[in-house]
Amino acid sequence: MPLDIFSEKAISMTALSQRLDQTQTRLKHWLFEDALPIWRDVGVDKEKGGVYETLGLDGSPVDVNRRTRVAARQVYSYALARRMGYEGDVDTVIDAGLAWLSGPAAADNGLVSAVLTPEGKVVRGEFDFYDHAFALLAYASAKAVRPHDASLESRAVAIRDVLLSRYKHPVRGFEEAYPRTLPLKTNPHMHMFEASLAWIEAGGDETWKTIAAEIADLCLDKFLHPENGSLREYFDGDWNPIEGEMGRIIEPGHQFEWAWLLIRWAAISGDPKFIAPAKRLVEIAETYGTDHARNATIFELWDDFSVKDNKARLWAQTERMKAYVALQSVASDDGQKAGYVDTLIKAAEGLELYFDVPLKGLYRDKMNPDGSFVEEPAPASTLYHIICAIDEMGKASV
Numbered sequence: 001m002p003l004d005i006f007s008e009k010a011i012s013m014t015a016l017s018q019r020l021d022q023t024q025t026r027l028k029h030w031l032f033e034d035a036l037p038i039w040r041d042v043g044v045d046k047e048k049g050g051v052y053e054t055l056g057l058d059g060s061p062v063d064v065n066r067r068t069r070v071a072a073r074q075v076y077s078y079a080l081a082r083r084m085g086y087e088g089d090v091d092t093v094i095d096a097g098l099a100w101l102s103g104p105a106a107a108d109n110g111l112v113s114a115v116l117t118p119e120g121k122v123v124r125g126e127f128d129f130y131d132h133a134f135a136l137l138a139y140a141s142a143k144a145v146r147p148h149d150a151s152l153e154s155r156a157v158a159i160r161d162v163l164l165s166r167y168k169h170p171v172r173g174f175e176e177a178y179p180r181t182l183p184l185k186t187n188p189h190m191h192m193f194e195a196s197l198a199w200i201e202a203g204g205d206e207t208w209k210t211i212a213a214e215i216a217d218l219c220l221d222k223f224l225h226p227e228n229g230s231l232r233e234y235f236d237g238d239w240n241p242i243e244g245e246m247g248r249i250i251e252p253g254h255q256f257e258w259a260w261l262l263i264r265w266a267a268i269s270g271d272p273k274f275i276a277p278a279k280r281l282v283e284i285a286e287t288y289g290t291d292h293a294r295n296a297t298i299f300e301l302w303d304d305f306s307v308k309d310n311k312a313r314l315w316a317q318t319e320r321m322k323a324y325v326a327l328q329s330v331a332s333d334d335g336q337k338a339g340y341v342d343t344l345i346k347a348a349e350g351l352e353l354y355f356d357v358p359l360k361g362l363y364r365d366k367m368n369p370d371g372s373f374v375e376e377p378a379p380a381s382t383l384y385h386i387i388c389a390i391d392e393m394g395k396a397s398v
Helices: 005-041 069-081 093-102 129-145 150-166 186-201 206-225 252-269 272-287 313-329 334-355 382-393
Strands: 123-124 301-302 307-309
Touching: 005 069, 005 093, 005 334, 005 382, 069 093, 069 129, 093 129, 093 313, 129 186, 186 206, 186 252, 186 272, 186 301, 206 252, 206 272, 206 301, 252 272, 252 313, 272 313, 313 382, 334 382
Parallel strands: none
Antiparallel strands: 301 307
8 A cells, every 4th residue: 555545544633633622622612711601600690599591692691480400400510610620610500509409499308399480489399300310410410529528429319219219110210200190201211321320430329320220221122213223202101102293203412312321331331232222323313313514413303214393402412422422432443433533523513503692601502494593592501511512522532
């Protein structure tokens, strides 16, 4: 083989490495210099406590009812910022989020209420599996940067014990409510899986591994379509896809997100059986669920891979990034890894489209099919997706 071919390959790999480094640097600068300061300085309600749901694109808080999951996500975001090397104040946000969880949002048996007024009055107090998964993630994230605070683990274990004793599905997984309500959903299980992995990494007990293993196997056995490998969202009480249109819905962003989690679990568990299904999820989401003309992953498909909803939410772009970071970590050779990194960079560039706003550190949430954006406030809940993607991208290399 001529030497110039080797030279061209080396140049190409060098160029790819430079593009990756430039993108990593650019995103981290935006996060550290613009996003984290504004969501701390403006996004925390210093009078009533907690955090604001949204900020107007001019930076003004929008004082509407507050979902507990948002306080939990902000705890995660600022704890992760500290682990990423951010030297600014993170404690203001972590303290505000934890105080909301243990104060106004606190319910019986260590559980939390899902939605409250800004003044702390409960609006929706019935059990919500999704919000409790994020409470668990918040406590694990705080524990990672406050290892000597024993209350964090005790609060998480209290929630977990109630989930296991009262809301456990009779076969596998968890119920949405007690008494039962349908459909059963994959999305809260995905975040319970995520929280369990976070507790494993934070030094939690063996029960977290048991829960993670059960959800991972439930995903392969029931959540994934047996013929095409796609991820279904809604199920009946026996983990069969619910009848009708709901049973046919696919969310490409969730496919990317599950792939990231399954590959993480493969590394933790030492079981490679989760990697091939994860690759298939990415293949579907990239091929059918990503509009390459807009460089944006769309919201919903049908199970025949036709488009159901062509809007493109910001969070799905971050999950695309995370999936390719995971894939490059299990690439079979340098060529495959380079391909994954190249798509990772494209996904990051797609994310940056949402950052084109008058006030740096804020972002758009919904891209229309024509590439324009919906004019609306920036949701605080999305910072959790963004910071995780930027942190994950920092782990990629060529």
